[in-house]
Amino acid sequence: MNSIIELTFWQIAAAYLFVVITLIIVKSRGINRDKELVLSTVRMTLQLVIASYALVYILDNPNPFITIGVVILMTAFAIYTIVRKFKGMMTNKLAKVITLSMAFGAGGCLIYLIFIVIGVKPWYNPQYFIPIAGMIIGNSMTGVSLAVKNLLEAMASRKHVVEEALILGATPREASARIINQSFDSAIMPTINSMLGMGIIFLPGMMTGQILAGVSPTTAIAYQIGIMLGILGSVALSVIIILQLGYKTFFNEEAQLL
Amino acid sequence: MENNKYSLFDIIGVRYQDILNIPELAIGEGVTTFFGPSGSGKTSILKLLNRLISPTSGQIFYKGTALEHTDPIDHRRKVVMLSQNPVMFEGSIKDNLNTSFRFRKHLVPEDKTLSDVLENVGLDKDLGFLVDKLSGGEKQRLALARVILLKPEVYLLDEPSSALDDNSADVIIETLYQRVRSESKSMIMVTHSKSIAQKYSNNIINVAGGKIISRGFSDE
Numbered sequence: 001m002n003s004i005i006e007l008t009f010w011q012i013a014a015a016y017l018f019v020v021i022t023l024i025i026v027k028s029r030g031i032n033r034d035k036e037l038v039l040s041t042v043r044m045t046l047q048l049v050i051a052s053y054a055l056v057y058i059l060d061n062p063n064p065f066i067t068i069g070v071v072i073l074m075t076a077f078a079i080y081t082i083v084r085k086f087k088g089m090m091t092n093k094l095a096k097v098i099t100l101s102m103a104f105g106a107g108g109c110l111i112y113l114i115f116i117v118i119g120v121k122p123w124y125n126p127q128y129f130i131p132i133a134g135m136i137i138g139n140s141m142t143g144v145s146l147a148v149k150n151l152l153e154a155m156a157s158r159k160h161v162v163e164e165a166l167i168l169g170a171t172p173r174e175a176s177a178r179i180i181n182q183s184f185d186s187a188i189m190p191t192i193n194s195m196l197g198m199g200i201i202f203l204p205g206m207m208t209g210q211i212l213a214g215v216s217p218t219t220a221i222a223y224q225i226g227i228m229l230g231i232l233g234s235v236a237l238s239v240i241i242i243l244q245l246g247y248k249t250f251f252n253e254e255a256q257l258l
Numbered sequence: 259m260e261n262n263k264y265s266l267f268d269i270i271g272v273r274y275q276d277i278l279n280i281p282e283l284a285i286g287e288g289v290t291t292f293f294g295p296s297g298s299g300k301t302s303i304l305k306l307l308n309r310l311i312s313p314t315s316g317q318i319f320y321k322g323t324a325l326e327h328t329d330p331i332d333h334r335r336k337v338v339m340l341s342q343n344p345v346m347f348e349g350s351i352k353d354n355l356n357t358s359f360r361f362r363k364h365l366v367p368e369d370k371t372l373s374d375v376l377e378n379v380g381l382d383k384d385l386g387f388l389v390d391k392l393s394g395g396e397k398q399r400l401a402l403a404r405v406i407l408l409k410p411e412v413y414l415l416d417e418p419s420s421a422l423d424d425n426s427a428d429v430i431i432e433t434l435y436q437r438v439r440s441e442s443k444s445m446i447m448v449t450h451s452k453s454i455a456q457k458y459s460n461n462i463i464n465v466a467g468g469k470i471i472s473r474g475f476s477d478e
Contacts, residue, residue: 164345167310168404169335170361178348254312255330 004213016041055130064124071110071133075102078141085145089152093249097242098144105238106140113230118223135206135227136234143187143235147242150183155250162250163257172255176247187239191232198228264322266412266444267307272316277302278468280316285446286461289438292448293455294465300448301342303465304414307446308339335362338410340430342417344401346392351376351400352385358408367407375403380429402430406437413438415447431458 019041026033058066079102083095110133114120120128155162158179165175198204199221203211206227210220252258265284272280278299292300305311306318309330318325325333347357355375356366372385381399383392392400405413413434431447435458438445448465449455455462464472 160345161347163310164341165347165357165361167308167334167339167341168358168361168408169331169338170358171331174361254309254326256309256311 055126058126058130062122062124062126064122067124067126067129070126070130071137074133074137075106078102078106078137082141082145082148086148086152091249094148094246097245097249098148100245101144101238101241102137102140105144105241106137106234109140109230109234109237110136112233113226117226117230131206132227132230136230139191139231140234140238143191143239144242146190147183147187147239148246150186151179151243151246154179154183155247159257166255166257172248172251176250180243180247183243184239188236191235195228195232198224204228264319266321267446268319268322269306270317270319272306272313272318274299274302274306274311274313276468278306280470283463283470285463287444288460289435289444289458290446290461290463291455291459292446292463292465293450293452294448295450298465299468300450300465301416302468304339304416304446304448307412308337308414309333310339335408336410337412337414338405338408339414340401340405340416340434344398344404346389346397346400348389350386350388351381351383351392354389354400355385355404355407358404362408372403372407375407376400378406379403379433398430402433406433409441411443413443413445413447415445417448417450427454 019037023034023037025031026037058070079095079099082098082102083090113132113136114123114129118128118132123129155176162175162179166172194204204224207217207220207224210223211217250258266287267283267285269280269283269285271282272278280303292303294300302311306313307320309325312326320328320333320337347354352369352372355372359366369385376383376385379399379402381396381403383396389397389400415431415434431454434445437443447454447458462474463470464474
């Protein structure tokens, strides 16, 4: 394996040409997204620079409390991102359910991956724990976000269908069953689609990173398969938790729509 | 309430938001009609009786038992409401007729039973016909068939004449009326049509501005 090419400041700076190109496109088309583009580029750069320094410290000083603390922070930020995205439509009850779904869905799968699939030793080794947690939490966040979006939209647009089912004696679960199933389907499809294209249409980020770092492609693929299945599990679990508990927040104790 | 003195429904001191205010009302068995202009709170009364909504204050009793002490799902299965603009579930006529049985975890009826009910409500379509292709009047007839199959104790009928042509409205009310009489069931309907109220009801309750203003019997 060749050793990795270290990127110089000017090489990284050259990559910002792509931001300039995108800015020219949005400006020339009169698309009002230039501020967001600049802001997201600055934030991405700053966040990654800070994260890299933090990771250097964390990797040099493995500590179970720091590892757990970082994972809790990542999860909390993911929950905050979802709740903020649906500000205005979000209820306290639904926010609690989102927290539960992320904690048990993503958390449960992460523990299984770390302890059973990869068998990290010591278990809190941040070199493994933190990047894997990032992928699991990030993908669960996207899945839960999609599920919440579908649930909120469907409970509003199909309110009359739910109400008709209640009138005819359906339980809230029965009245919402179709919405729950369709929301689950929409939330899990991006993960299934990415599994379909993986290795042919694109090489996933983690695998690419490992190969760039000099790891054998077969080892990188073994990790990628394990992580991808973990992502599938965490998305499915967190999405079904949010939907199975989330629909209840639209009903009161008398099985009436709120 | 003492069980030997109860009516079908007893409404005591019920307010619903600023829409309804009913200090006291007893609804007996048979056919009762809430008669009044649009926006007078009639539909809210039916929704309260179906327990789709709950009073802001006061109590409603069904056969002597306060609704808050009953299971809301069980109650809705006994006291079924036919909405003014009933919503169809996706799929065929048969899917729609069977849906309520699936809610109840009951075995779905045989096709012959379903076809007989369709004939009874005057809907001449195959069971496999998709509901998207039905007209408004046909959907209302299908909704009626869906309700009849459930054999509830009480039928709640919301403004059957408002969204329909006269023929469909007549079929729906007449079909239910005959069933109610032959099966000794009860029917409570709301309407702003005086002729419907007088033709079918043995108990008319006049509503205006969310209040009961008088009671009158059509045979008086």
